[in-house]
Amino acid sequence: MASPITAQAIPTKATLITTYRHLMKAGLFAVQYSNPARFQIRDKLRDAFRYTPVEHYNPRRIQNTIDFLYTAGRYKGLEHKIVKNLCFVHYHDRTRKRKRLLGKTLGIEDITHNAYLENLGLLNQSMDLDLR
Secondary structure, three states: OOOOOOOOOOOOOHHHHHHHHHHHHHHHHHEEEEHHHHHHHHHHHHHHHOOOHHHHHHHHHHHHHHHHHHHHHHOOOOOHHHHHHHHHHHHHHHHHHHHHHHHOOOOOHHHHHHHHEEEHHHHHHOOOOOOO
């Protein structure tokens, strides 16, 4: 499903709001509005739009991400499993951060999380996506 996202050097506030809404709608469709996952999608999008500089805005990557999320919602294939695992890791990342504050972390958790982030980066690079 194509959306009317235009290519600009630095996006306007209206473009960012439209992009946020398209990504939210596609993300909710991808997780099929399930109760815990929709909050993970919301949190991820909020963090991305609050803390990522505007200069990193890439309309092509965003459009590819929207298409990926709609595909994840339409079919129970690899895309759906990827989105499901992204939400799962984000959900359990909070407890991992809480354990780190209490000093109860295992070294293996940090190693596996770094490998996860590296694999996610390679997926984003190879498919020209912007998943987090």
